[in-house]
Ligand SMILES: Cc1ncc(COP(=O)(O)O)c(C=O)c1O
């Protein structure tokens with residue numbers, strides 16, 4: 172299996188090189204050259220299978236012969252052995268024909284663990300085989316950072332540098348990152364927004380001299396190694412609800428578009444998904460794009476679902492590439508428009524294709540609170556604010572087709588917002604119970620690429 176860049180000017184790479192590259196050298200994102208197909212019989216057989224077995228069936232389609240089957244199997248088994256639910260990502264009905272897919276049973280209580288537990292092990296394997304060390308960078312609005320730090324802590328092959336927007340994560344999210352004191356972990360609190368963090372990460376990738384000097388690699392969903400692991404739970408959920416004989420729809424609380432793009436990949440691989448519904452919070456650039464056909468930045472406001480406070484939605488570029496008929500030139504023009512004037516118009520063919528597969532809705536702050544309170548009252552189920560954004564949007568689309576809303580975080584990551592909404596303060600699990608009394612370590616840096624590069628260059632072991 173080979174991977175091509177959405178901007179068409181970077182080398183075509185195999186799985187291992189695409190994973191180590193993170194972002195393509197032309198600034199684009201890697202996607203598979205073609206979509207492997209999973210047959211209806213195979214999808215039907217996924218029902219009731221252990222999660223790790225389904226993960227192997229999906230992920231091995233992308234690794235080809237680059238990772239020996241027994242090694243890949245061992246990596247996947249180990250990645251999911253630590254999840255605290257036997258199904259790894261259980262499905263629960265919260266109202267007739269509306270299910271939540273709980274993706275938060277990993278070590279840091281968010282869906283990012285599902286991919287990060289795999290990615291850290293696969294990267295470690297590739298680097299160790301090549302006798303290399305790498306510098307991992309990531310931008311986080313809270314959850315990617317904690318999941319990545321947990322997954323990469325203590326590894327000899329990597330140093331990890333995570334940029335979070337100072338003061339814009341929940342306290343639990345921050346502490347999950349800053350109280351990890353392993354020597355290879357470095358937390359940077361950036362004086363800026365998540366988009367500023369992500370811009371600096373991408374700019375460092377585009378500074379080829381720096382990129383090569385520190386052997387830069389990424390853990391955001393710009394890295395194909397993240398997306399591939401997120402495709403799996405669409406298959407397990409749909410199979411357990413009767414796919415391929417029954418279509419299923421998914422609603423996904425969306426920010427950087429990685430999670431919902433994984434659903435698009437599952438559909439491209441043969442999973443009969445009816446609709447993919449983009450759920451946004453008040454930072455609703457994606458919903459507006461679906462309505463108007465123009466992607467137009469207009470600032471980010473802090474919300475009670477902070478992990479989705481994003482306006483430059485990285486993986487939307489992958490969808491633009493697919494929906495514009497894999498026209499890399501069209502993607503370059505759109506991305507230039509975004510850089511130069513903060514917006515761009517989607518070509519008609521791309522917009523029509525996107526509207527065929529996707530719908531979108533927005534949940535405002537008051538509606539998010541009301542959904543947390545209302546769901547608790549009606550079904551006894553406590554939602555986190557991000558999942559609540561999804562549940563509220565999904566409710567407008569309920570019908571005969573089963574609807575699955577992705578539950579992307581545990582409510583205990585956002586105790587203040589949940590208590591304010593529903594009067595209940597969710598407790599952290601035992602292994603995080605003393606989180607608030609642990610020692611913190613972080614460095615505050617200006618929103619300045621040079622300052623971040625100097626910080627990294629002085630600390631990485633990969634240079
Ligand atoms: C809890 C939570 N929900 C939803 C999202 C949005 O996911 P994505 O960025 O893949 O669209 C994020 C982070 O991105 C998150 O941390």
Ligand SMILES: N[C@@H](CCOP(=O)(O)O)C(=O)O
Nearest residue numbers: 311312313314315391392478
């Ligand atoms: N919400 C995310 C933002 C980064 O998303 P990613 O999926 O591209 O890593 C976070 O929690 O940091």
